[in-house]
Amino acid sequence: MPRPDHTRALHAALITAARGLPVIPLSRSKLPAVRSPHRDEARTTACRGECGRPGHGVHDATTDPAAVRALFAVAPWATGYGIACGRAPLHLVGVDLDVKHGTDGVTALRTLAESHGFTVPQTVTVLTPSGGRHLWFTAPGPVPNSAGRLAPGIDIRGTGGYVVGPGSRTVAGRYLLAPGTGAHPLAEAPPTLLQLAAPPPPPLREPEDERPRHPMEKRAAALVRFVLDSHEGERNGRLFWAACRAYDSGFGAALAPALVTAAVHTGLSEREAAATVASAGRLRASAEP
Known part of the structure; x- marks a missing residue:
């Protein structure tokens, strides 16, 4: 039998969807309630629902009442809903x-x-x-x-x-x-x-004939460009990788602000980007003898 909180959340979600706002069920922790169909796969995936199964977070959000009911049906523990x-x-x-x-x-x-x-x-x-x-x-x-x-x-x-x-x-x-x-x-x-x-503007790209010639500066510019070229689903991973490489090369602290700015330009929040860069710094610091 559905729990009262689940029923109330579904009812409110349907009303919101009727206003043209797409919704998904949420758990009590405010996270998407429908579990990912890829959770047991060995490798991470960038699937955003192309597989045809529910469980892709905000990408599941819908205004269709039948689809909303179906999402809540597979997550009876849902006590809330999110609006995309x-x-x-x-x-x-x-x-x-x-x-x-x-x-x-x-x-x-x-x-x-x-x-x-x-x-x-x-x-x-x-x-x-x-x-x-x-x-x-x-x-x-x-x-x-x-x-x-x-x-x-x-x-x-x-x-x-x-x-x-x-x-x-x-x-x-x-x-x-x-x-x-x-x-x-x-x-x-x-x-x-x-x-x-x-977001702040991305770091300026220098003209071809004025690009840094020092190998270390070229490396730093390449890492910033690597982050700027990120797409949704890979932004955090590419930022973390670039930050790790920067710290490995000895200029992680100096390059951190540029990496954060580049990540914000791709759509990450400043807080999330700064936390990712800081995590890379802590990882590299703990690996030092």
Whole structure:
């Protein structure tokens, strides 16, 4: 027999899907509930659903009610649902305002709006168990994910990411619609906010005849280019490999900022990119005699 939390989450997910927002079931840990069909394979795969089976995270997200019910049916432990961001035609953007660990994203966004001269419009707002909130906006096109780039306590959920939907229960508690906001239409994200959320430009490529001639500089430039050429599904792996090679060559600390910037340009968040580079540094440090 379905558990009440599972039934409530499915019902809320169907309502959200009817608004044109694609959804997936989530576990109590806020992770996709449908297990990967490739989990027992010896090698990792870049499959995003081409195999025809469910279990590919945000790539499973759908607005089709029958498909939503099918996803929840194979994950009876699901107690929540996620809403895929960045999908056409709405290109949902979730602005995650955190108020824990000494940060106050709500105040930070207000300060940001005042200092840059834009207004945060009323829109659908979700209250999080920690006391924070998610603001839902539409965008004219894809917006990258970021963590803390705008200000401490402000994360952006864009293309490839998802927000936890209202009516979900997680280990931290329930996600609920803020009173009076459920009937709001999705507001357009302020253009200035989207400009501020854009990733920094990639490192400039030098003209052929002015490229570094020193072998070490050539090696560093090649590692940055290796990261810039990453595609979804391989970005973290290529970044980690490049960072390890940089530390092996003795210039890991010096090249780390450029590697992080390059990774952000491919779509990783600054926090995730910095953590990956730091992991490579720790690995190489522990391997030293």
